Amino acid sequence: MELDIETLLTRYRDGRCTADERVVVERFLLDHAATSGPTLSRSARWSLDRRIRDRVQQVTGVALEVNTFKRLWQIHRLSFAAAASVILISSLVILVFREKTPSAVVFAGSQTIKAGSNQAVLTLANGKRVMLSGKSEADTIRQPGTLLTVTPAGLLTYRSPKTGVTEVLVNSVETAAGGQWQLILQDGTRVWLNSRTKISYPTVFNAKERQVKLDGEAYFEVSRDEKRPFIVTSGTQRLRVLGTHFNISAYPEDKIIKSTLLSGSVMITDTVTRADALLKPGMQAALYSGTVSVKKVEADDAIDWQRGLFVFDSAELGEVMRKLSRWYGCRIIFENTADARIRIGGSVSRSASIGKVLEKVSAVGHVRFEVRENEVKVISNN
Template identity: 35%
Template sequence: MSDARVQYLVTRFFEGSITVTEKEELAAWVNQAEGDDVLKKELEEAWERYEPDAALKEQADPALDRIIGNLYANAGEAAAGNAVPARFRFLKRFAAAAAILLVAGAGMYYWYNSGSKQETVTAAITNDVPPGSTKAVLTLSNGQQIVLDSAANGILAQQGGTSISKQAGGQIVYNANGETAGETLYNTMSTPRGGEYQLTLPDGTKAWLNAASSITYPTAFTGSERNVQITGEVYLEVAKDKRKSFLVQVNDVKLEVLGTHFNVNAYGDDKIVRTTLLEGSVKVNAGGSSRVISPGQQAKVARGGTMTVDANVNIAETMAWKNGRFVFEGAPIETVMRQLSRWYDVEVQAVEDIDDLFFVDVPRNKKISDVLKALELTGKVKFKIEGKKIMILK
C-alpha cells in the first residue's frame, strides 16, 4: 500500500469517517506483517512519514493516554506524570499507528484475514453456541406474562387507558387514549441471558435492554415525576418534558434527568453501578451525596454508596453492546468473560492468574467460537468449549 494511501486511511480512521471497506483495507495492511516486530517497524515507518493536523493529534493523544493509563493501573506501576515504562514508550512515538495496532490488529483483523490465521486457533469445540437474540418477557400489572419474541404484531394488551402494541420491527410501544384517572398500573419488561429488546415508554422515552436486564414503569406517567426502576444494563433516550422530571432507581442509586441520553450498567456481579452520559445532564444521588455529570463522563457508585466520576470515559466501548459489538480496549479477562457469559448464556470456568489486558473489537452476531478465536489471536489466552461451558486455558 502506498504511503499516501496509508495516510488517507489513518486520517479517516481517527476522524471516524472510515467506511467498512476502507477499514477492511487498513486491517488487512496491519495483518500482513509476519510478526509483532515487523508490524511495529512498519507502523513506525508509516508514522514517521505521517504528519496529522493539530485537531487529529488532539484526538489521538488522549486516546493513547487513556490506554497507557489502563496499562499503568493493571501493572500497578507509576502513576500518570511519572516516567513511562520502556515497554510503553513506543506508543507515544506514533500514536495513530499504535492505536491502529491495538484496535485493528488485536482481534479485528481476524474478521478480514481469518483464512490465513485460523490454523493458529486452538479452541476445542464440541458444541458451538449461537449469539443472543431479540427476546424478552412483558409482565403486566395483573401478573400476566407475554413472551414478546413469539407474540404476534399488533395490540398485545390494554392497561387502563393505555394500549400496548408490538410493531413490525419487534419494538413495544405504549399509546395512551387520554384516560389517565384511576389506579397507577405498572409493567415490567425483562430480558433473559442471551436476549435484548427495545421499548418505547408511555412518555415517548426510548429504552434498550441488554441481556439479563429489566425495567419497571407505569403504563401512564400521571404525576409530576416519571419514575422507573432498572436492573442489569439499560440505555435510555429520555423524552423532554420540563414539567416532569425523569427519575431512575437502580439499587440504592437514584438518577435525576429532564431530557438526556445515558447508559446505566448495574449488573450485580460487577458490584458497581455505572452511569455514562452521552447527552444532556444527569444528577446521581447515592450514599447521601450527589454529583451532576456532563456528556462524556461516567459516575461509578460502589456498594456502600462511594461515588467517583471518570471524566474521560470511552463511550465507544461503553455503548458497543447497543451498537451490536463487543469492544474491549484494555479490559481484563474477567470483564470480557462476564459480557460473553450474559450474551451467550454460558458458564465460564473461574478465571485465575491471567493479568493481561485485551484489545478486541468483534460483532455480537457471531457464534461464540468466532469471538473466542478473535481473543485467542491476541496470543494471551486459549479456550475450550464443552456444550455451554467455556474453559479458559492459560
C-alpha cells in the same frame, strides 16, 4: 469551490475524488507522514480507519476490527502513514500466525451456545406474563387507559389515548441471558435493554415525576419534560434527569454501577450514603460501596452493545467473560482464577459465533478455551 480536508478525505474514501483532488489528499497524507499526525475530527479519523482497513484486507486478506486506526491514534498519536504501516505489519503477522498456529478454541462434544436475539417477557400489573418474541405480525394489548403494541422487530410501545387516568399500573419487561429488547414508554422515552435486564415502570406517568427501576443494563433516550424529572433507580443509585441520553450498567455480579452520559446532564446519588455527582457529556460515574467516582470516557463505547458490538478497552478478562456469558447464555469457568485479571482490548460483532469471539479473545488474552455444550472453560496458555 474549495473543499476542506475532511470533505476531501471522505470523497477519497468513497472513490469520488477527481484526479486533482486525489493529488491534494495524497500530498496531505505524505506531508504528515513524519509528524505526530493532524488533528482531525472523529468522522475524519473514521474515514481514515475505513480506508486503511479496506486496503489491508485487499492486500493480506485479513479483516481488521472497526476503530483499529482510531485506537492506535488515541493511544500512540501516530500519523496516518505510521498508523497504516503498523496496521499492515500487524496484519501480516496475524496472517502468518493463523497459518502456523492451531485454533485456540476446542469444541468437546456438542455445543449449544448461540448469539443472542430479540426476546423478552412482559409481566403485566395483574401478574400475567406475555412472551414478546416470536410474533409474525404486530400485536396489541389493552390495559386501563393504555394501549400496548408489540412488533416482530423487537419493539414494545405504549400509548395513552385517554387523559386523566388515575389508576397506577406497574408493568415490567425482562430479558434473559441471550435476549435484548426495545420499548417506548408512555412519555415517548426510548429504552434499549441488554441481556439479563429487567425494567419496571408505570404504564402512565404521574404529573410530578417519571420513575422507573432498572436491574441490568439499558440505554435511555429520555423525552424532555421540564416539569417532570425522569428518575432511574438501580440498587442504591438514584439517577435524575429532565431529558438526555445515557447508559446504565447495574448488574449485581459486577458489584459496581456505571452510568455514562452521552448528552445533557444527570445527577447521580447514593440513596444510603448520599454521595452524589453531576455528570456532563463524556463522563462516567462508578458507584461502588457507597462511593461515587467520576472520569472522562469515550461515551459512545458504553453503548456499542446497543449498536451490535462488543468493545473492550483494557477490560479485565473476568468482565469480558461475564458479558459473553450474558449474551450467549453460557456458563464460564476459569481454570486459574488469576486469569480473570488479565486485561485485553478489541472489538467484535455481537452476531459472531461464540467460536469466533473466543478466538479473538485468545489472540490478545494469552488463554485458550474449551467449549462443551453450554459451558466455556478458560485455560491458561502457559
